[in-house]
Amino acid sequence: MKVLIAEDDPVSRRLLEATLRRWGYEVIACADGTTAWQILQQADAPQLVILDWMMPGMDGIQVCRAVRTRAAEPYVYILLLTARSQKSDIITGLEAGADDYLTKPFDTNELRMRLRAGRRILDLQAELIFAREALREQAMRDSLTRLWNRAAILSMLRQELERARRTQAPLSVVLADLDHFKKINDTYGHLAGDMALREAARRMRAAVRPYDAIGRYGGEEFLLVLPGCDAAAALALAQRLREAIAAEPLLLTEGKLALTLSLGVASRHPQADDTALIAAADAALYRAKRHGRNRVEVATLADFATAVPDVTLSPSFS
Numbered sequence: 001m002k003v004l005i006a007e008d009d010p011v012s013r014r015l016l017e018a019t020l021r022r023w024g025y026e027v028i029a030c031a032d033g034t035t036a037w038q039i040l041q042q043a044d045a046p047q048l049v050i051l052d053w054m055m056p057g058m059d060g061i062q063v064c065r066a067v068r069t070r071a072a073e074p075y076v077y078i079l080l081l082t083a084r085s086q087k088s089d090i091i092t093g094l095e096a097g098a099d100d101y102l103t104k105p106f107d108t109n110e111l112r113m114r115l116r117a118g119r120r121i122l123d124l125q126a127e128l129i130f131a132r133e134a135l136r137e138q139a140m141r142d143s144l145t146r147l148w149n150r151a152a153i154l155s156m157l158r159q160e161l162e163r164a165r166r167t168q169a170p171l172s173v174v175l176a177d178l179d180h181f182k183k184i185n186d187t188y189g190h191l192a193g194d195m196a197l198r199e200a201a202r203r204m205r206a207a208v209r210p211y212d213a214i215g216r217y218g219g220e221e222f223l224l225v226l227p228g229c230d231a232a233a234a235l236a237l238a239q240r241l242r243e244a245i246a247a248e249p250l251l252l253t254e255g256k257l258a259l260t261l262s263l264g265v266a267s268r269h270p271q272a273d274d275t276a277l278i279a280a281a282d283a284a285l286y287r288a289k290r291h292g293r294n295r296v297e298v299a300t301l302a303d304f305a306t307a308v309p310d311v312t313l314s315p316s317f318s
């Protein structure tokens with residue numbers, strides 16, 4: 001583990017450095033608070049810090065305050081070294097944000113144990129962050145297909161729309177619906193239905209680009225967000241998805257089950273928000289269903305006009 005030592009007295013600094021290296025720490029040392037603060041602002045800075053109180057430039061207390069006014073993660077554990085042992089001094093140090101303190105001259109064994117306590121806090125915090133991120137990820141996933149869930153994919157769509165608006169880049173969405181899904185459930189049962197959804201998800205994931213997002217929008221309906229895709233590119237991708245699903249039947253113990261997908265494509269229109277974009281894709285999807293399923297339809301200007309009835313749409317969009 002990396003430790004930063006800030007101590008202006010060269011003899012104490014070298015002694016500390018040598019001791020900590022012997023204990024297996026990777027040591028970064030400096031002689032004043034200003035340098036310490038600069039080091040702490042760098043990427044991948046040490047999270048365990050031993051700060052002398054009295055130093056030229058920023059003193060230990062000022063460095064403590066600077067660290068604490070910044071974002072809380074990753075946490076920096078601060079051990080303050082001080083020649084002052086008055087209770088009021090100690091309170092000042094802790095108030096400034098130090099986690100612990102040692103009064104000089106300090107006992108080597110005590111320093112070792114206090115550093116160990118600091119490391120324990122940092123390890124615990126790393127575990128908590130890891131668990132929180134895992135939960136966050138879990139909360140965004142659909143448990144059956146492991147695709148993004150409805151809330152997550154909608155939030156990604158809004159983000160990507162915002163980005164596309166800023167950069168004037170194209171953006172398309174695809175709404176895809178498994179054909180005759182109710183019949184699969186009714187004929188073969190819900191386990192077969194679940195298998196069909198999982199397999200469809202797996203094939204779609206394999207057919208898109210790494211930066212495309214796929215979510216389960218409803219029961220057997222999927223929403224894809226395709227950054228950088230204009231209508232032509234989105235149409236090509238939708239055809240690939242359709243072929244990936246229709247290429248092979250799903251193997252059930254009862255036999256082979258043909259899977260097909262109907263898809264509606266809509267590309268970003270300056271006057272259409274996320275809701276209107278999805279509504280236009282939905283209109284195209286319904287046309288694909290009406291025209292026999294296992295096919296792709298692209299949203300027309302008329303679809304957008306229905307989706308945003310209050311606005312007169314310019315016909316010049318791709």
Ligand SMILES: [Mg+2]
Binds near residue numbers: 007009052053054055
């Ligand atoms: Mg000093």
